[in-house]
Amino acid sequence: MKYKPKEIIEFSDTTLMVIWEDGHESLYLYDDLRQDCPCATCRQLRKNSEDGKLPIKKTIPLKLKSEKIKPIEIEPIGLYAYKFHWNDKHDTGIYTFEFLRNLCACDECASNSE
Ligand SMILES: [Zn+2]
Numbered sequence: 275m276k277y278k279p280k281e282i283i284e285f286s287d288t289t290l291m292v293i294w295e296d297g298h299e300s301l302y303l304y305d306d307l308r309q310d311c312p313c314a315t316c317r318q319l320r321k322n323s324e325d326g327k328l329p330i331k332k333t334i335p336l337k338l339k340s341e342k343i344k345p346i347e348i349e350p351i352g353l354y355a356y357k358f359h360w361n362d363k364h365d366t367g368i369y370t371f372e373f374l375r376n377l378c379a380c381d382e383c384a385s386n387s388e
């Protein structure tokens with residue numbers, strides 16, 4: 275396993291922070307993570323939509339106290355991935371560490387991935 279998160283932190287209401295074992299820090303917008311859900315259903319939905327984006331439900335039950343897309347639970351899957359349970363009730367996406375690391379949008383990673 276090349277990349278492994280050391281810590282996963284709820285950075286803000288909209289952002290998740292992952293601190294990697296190599297000391298690298300990544301920030302992810304929940305919106306982006308949800309859009310990038312790697313499960314088969316979302317892949318198909320993205321393919322079928324005109325703008326390549328997921329048609330995410332805008333109405334979210336009030337008891338969740340958030341209109342924003344947010345994980346209600348981040349469940350570790352073995353030693354290689356996290357399963358995100360989103361507040362739009364979607365929970366089939368398995369985000370591997372490798373996949374998460376590749377999503378990092380910081381300048382350093384952006385310039386490495388050419
Ligand atoms: Zn999905």
Ligand SMILES: [Zn+2]
Binds near residue numbers: 378381384
């Ligand atoms: Zn990065």
